[in-house]
Amino acid sequence: xxxxxxxxxxxxxxxxxxxxxxxxxxxxxxxxxxxxxxxxxxxxxxxxxxxxxxxxxxxxxxxxxxxxxxxxxxxxxxxxxxxxxxxxxxxxxxxxxxxxxxxxxxxxxxxxxxxxxxxxxxxxxxxxxxxxxxxxxxxxxxxxxxxxxxxxxxxxxxxxxxxxxxxxxxxxxxxxxxxxxxxxxxxxxxxxxxxxxxxxxxxxxxxxxxxxxxxxxxxxxxxxxxxxxxxxxxxxxxxxxxxxxxxxxxxxxxxxxxxxxxxxxxxxxxxxxxxxxxxxxxxxxxxxxxxxxxxxxxxxxxxxx
Amino acid sequence: xxxxxxxxxxxxxxxxxxxxxxxxxxxxxxxxxxxxxxxxxxxxxxxxxxxxxxxxxxxxxxxxxxxxxxxxxxxxxxxxxxxxxxxxxxxxxxxxxxxxxxxxxxxxxxxxxxxxxxxxxxxx
Numbered sequence: 538x539x540x541x542x543x544x545x546x547x548x549x550x551x552x553x554x555x556x557x558x559x560x561x562x563x564x565x566x567x568x569x570x571x572x573x574x575x576x577x578x579x580x581x582x583x584x585x586x587x588x589x590x591x592x593x594x595x596x597x598x599x600x601x602x603x604x605x606x607x608x609x610x611x612x613x614x615x616x617x618x619x620x621x622x623x624x625x626x627x628x629x630x631x632x633x634x635x636x637x638x639x640x641x642x643x644x645x646x647x648x649x650x651x652x653x654x655x656x657x658x659x660x661x662x663x664x665x666x667x668x669x670x671x672x673x674x675x676x677x678x679x680x681x682x683x684x685x686x687x688x689x690x691x692x693x694x695x696x697x698x699x700x701x702x703x704x705x706x707x708x709x710x711x712x713x714x715x716x717x718x719x720x721x722x723x724x725x726x727x728x729x730x731x732x733x734x735x736x737x738x739x740x741x742x743x744x745x746x747x748x749x750x751x752x753x754x755x756x757x758x759x760x761x762x763x764x765x766x767x768x769x770x771x772x773x774x775x776x777x778x779x780x781x782x783x784x785x786x787x788x789x790x791x792x793x794x795x796x797x798x799x800x801x802x803x804x805x806x807x808x809x810x811x812x813x814x815x816x817x818x819x820x821x822x823x824x825x826x827x828x829x830x831x832x833x834x835x836x837x838x839x840x841x842x
Numbered sequence: 843x844x845x846x847x848x849x850x851x852x853x854x855x856x857x858x859x860x861x862x863x864x865x866x867x868x869x870x871x872x873x874x875x876x877x878x879x880x881x882x883x884x885x886x887x888x889x890x891x892x893x894x895x896x897x898x899x900x901x902x903x904x905x906x907x908x909x910x911x912x913x914x915x916x917x918x919x920x921x922x923x924x925x926x927x928x929x930x931x932x933x934x935x936x937x938x939x940x941x942x943x944x945x946x947x948x949x950x951x952x953x954x955x956x957x958x959x960x961x962x963x964x965x966x
Binding site for chain 2: 539548549552554686689707709710711712713714726727728729730731733739742743750751752753754755756757785787
C-alpha cells in the first residue's frame with residue numbers, strides 16, 4: 538500500500554509517497570525535520586540561514602556545510618548543462634524585480650523607485666572561487682547566491698535516496714519530483730501534469746519509473762511592479778524576468794535536479810528554441826505549454842505517456 | 843518662269859550611302875547566318891529525339907543568404923548545442939488558447955479527474 542505524508546516547507550507544498558507494508562516506517566515522520574534543516578541552511582528568506590550569512594561575506598573564503606556545498610556543486614552543473622541560463626547568481630536581479638521576500642508575503646502590486654544600479658546582466662558563477670579540499674566558497678563583491686528551485690530538487694533527491702531502502706518512494710517538492718523506482722508490481726508511478734490555465738486540473742499523465750520530473754512556470758509566482766508583469770524566472774543574460782512565450786515547461790530527466798534546471802532553461806529559451814534544446818539532449822523529454830494555449834511535446838516524452 | 847530644280851544636296855547623298863550600307867550588311871548577314879540556322883534546327887531535332895532527362899536531376903536555384911543589416915546586433919543568446927532537429931512536434935489546444943479537446947489522443951485521459959495519478963507536477 539501507499540503511505541502519504543503531505544507537509545509544507547520551503548514556501549511550497551510537499552508530498553512524500555512511500556510504498557510499504559501496512560504501517561509506514563517511522564522514518565517518514567523525520568522528513569519534515571530534514572526539510573526544516575535544509576531550509577535553515579539554504580533559504581535566502583531567513584536572515585540567519587547559512588546562505589544568508591555567506592551572501593554577506595565577500596572576498597574571503599567561507600567554510601560551508603556539506604548541504605550547502607552539495608547544492609553549490611549541483612548549481613555549477615546546472616549552469617554548465619544550461620549554457621549559463623540557470624545560475625544561482627541571479628539573486629540581485631530577483632530583488633531588483635521585486636521578489637525580496639517569501640512569495641506568500643510578497644505584495645502582488647508593487648511601486649518601486651527607479652534604481653540607480655540598473656542591472657544589465659548577472660554575474661557568471663565562474664566568478665565565485667571555491668576550494669574542494671577546504672570546502673570553502675569565496676564570493677566576490679557584488680555576487681549573491683539564490684539556490685531557489687535547485688534546493689527544492691536537491692531536497693527531493695536526498696529524501697528519495699534516504700528512503701529508497703524501505704521501498705519505492707516518490708518525493709514531490711512543490712512540483713519537483715524525484716522517484717526512486719517503479720512500484721513493487723512493476724508498474725510505473727502515474728504523475729499528472731498540471732494545466733496552467735485551469736486550476737487543480739491535470740492535462741496529461743506521465744508514467745514514470747526511476748527518474749526526476751519538474752515543472753517550471755510563470756503562471757504562479759508572478760506580480761506587477763510599476764504596472765509591469767514580473768515573474769521569478771530570471772534570464773541571466775538580461776537580468777530581467779525572462780521574456781518568454783512559455784507558460785510552463787515540464788521536463789523528465791534522470792534526476793530531479795537535471796529536470797528542474799532544464800525546465801527553467803526551456804522557459805527562458807522560449808517554446809521553439811526550448812523544444813530544439815530538449816530534442817538535442819538524449820536524456821531529456823518534455824512538454825511545453827505556450828501562452829497561446831498550444832502545447833509542444835518532445836519526441837521522447839511519448840515514452841512516458 | 844519656272845524655278846530651276848534644286849540640285850541634289852549632301853544630305854541626299856548621305857541617305858543613299860546609308861541605305862546602301864544597310865542593304866549590303868543584311869545581304870552578308872543572311873549569307874553567313876543561313877548555314878548556322880540550319881545547323882541549329884538540326885541540333886534541336888537531335889535533342890528532341892533523345893530520352894527525357896532523369897527526373898532526379900533537378901537543378902535547384904542558388905539561394906543567396908541575405909546580408910546582415912548594417913549595424914544590426916548579433917544574437918546575444920546562448921550558443922545551443924548541436925543535434926538533430928526535432929522530428930515530433932504535436933500542437934494541441936489547452937484551456938488557455940480558447941480551444942478544447944486537442945489532437946493528442948493521450949491528452950486529458952483520466953487526468954482531469956485525478957484518476958490514477960499519485961501526485962502532479964506544476965510550477966511552484
